[in-house]
Amino acid sequence: MTMKLFTYFRSQASFRVRIALNLKGLRREDTFLHLEHGDQYEAGYKKLNPQAVVPTLFDGDHKLFQSLAILEYLDETHPNPPLLPRDPVARAWVRGLALINVADSHPLIVPRVRNYLTGTLKVSEEQKLAWIQHWLTLGLEAMETLLAEHIESGTFCHGDTPTMADICLVTQVFPARMFKVKLEPYRRALRIYDSCMAIAAFADAAPPKQPDAEKAA
Numbered sequence: 001m002t003m004k005l006f007t008y009f010r011s012q013a014s015f016r017v018r019i020a021l022n023l024k025g026l027r028r029e030d031t032f033l034h035l036e037h038g039d040q041y042e043a044g045y046k047k048l049n050p051q052a053v054v055p056t057l058f059d060g061d062h063k064l065f066q067s068l069a070i071l072e073y074l075d076e077t078h079p080n081p082p083l084l085p086r087d088p089v090a091r092a093w094v095r096g097l098a099l100i101n102v103a104d105s106h107p108l109i110v111p112r113v114r115n116y117l118t119g120t121l122k123v124s125e126e127q128k129l130a131w132i133q134h135w136l137t138l139g140l141e142a143m144e145t146l147l148a149e150h151i152e153s154g155t156f157c158h159g160d161t162p163t164m165a166d167i168c169l170v171t172q173v174f175p176a177r178m179f180k181v182k183l184e185p186y187r188r189a190l191r192i193y194d195s196c197m198a199i200a201a202f203a204d205a206a207p208p209k210q211p212d213a214e215k216a217a
């Protein structure tokens with residue numbers, strides 16, 4: 001059965017789910033929301049997703065939300081190829097690396113936070129950009145240090161195939177590039193990003209490749 005994804009091309013959380021669906025070879029039907037136009041509120045989307053955020057995934061009648069929970073669900077229901085290693089310590093590392101972005105960096109740069117900074121707190125566009133770069137940089141610094149420590153990292157964050165950590169790393173580096181973070185110090189993260197983006201499942205999920213990106217252009 002085709003899954004239904006509520007998505008927005010620029011959304012890094014939707015990007016994560018698109019990558020996972022592609023890696024698992026699962027077909028999806030997209031419903032596009034335009035976050036900058038506030039479509040998610042106008043279309044009554046909040047009834048479906050009370051946070052009014054993307055992604056929301058429907059697997060048949062089952063509604064799923066929060067990208068990392070969706071990744072875990074997809075991995076449990078479609079185990080091949082696995083998104084987590086088998087060893088418990090390695091699983092904890094992969095989840096830990098993933099959470100640096102999902103739980104710590106990304107929540108600070110989402111549109112509702114950026115809008116609050118400029119709309120309510122009246123910070124300038126320049127200050128907003130500095131805020132975004134600051135939190136993305138801190139996440140990248142931590143990831144780079146941990147990758148250097150982790151002997152099983154190399155082409156990917158752990159082992160020879162992409163895991164949840166790589167999906168989340170890609171969605172940390174991608175916005176960092178977009179917001180002009182200086183990336184030279186993060187050579188391990190960049191190498192992993194390049195290895196991932198050489199895989200069709202990742203490249204095809206990228207924001208510029210989405211049909212709503214073409215409409216927005």
Ligand SMILES: N[C@@H](CCC(=O)N[C@@H](CS)C(=O)NCC(=O)O)C(=O)O
Binds near residue numbers: 013066
């Ligand atoms: N932790 C959530 C984040 C969801 C989220 O904030 N999505 C963003 C796009 S990446 C969104 O819809 N933002 C709308 C807004 O901030 O107003 C996840 O990983 O799914």
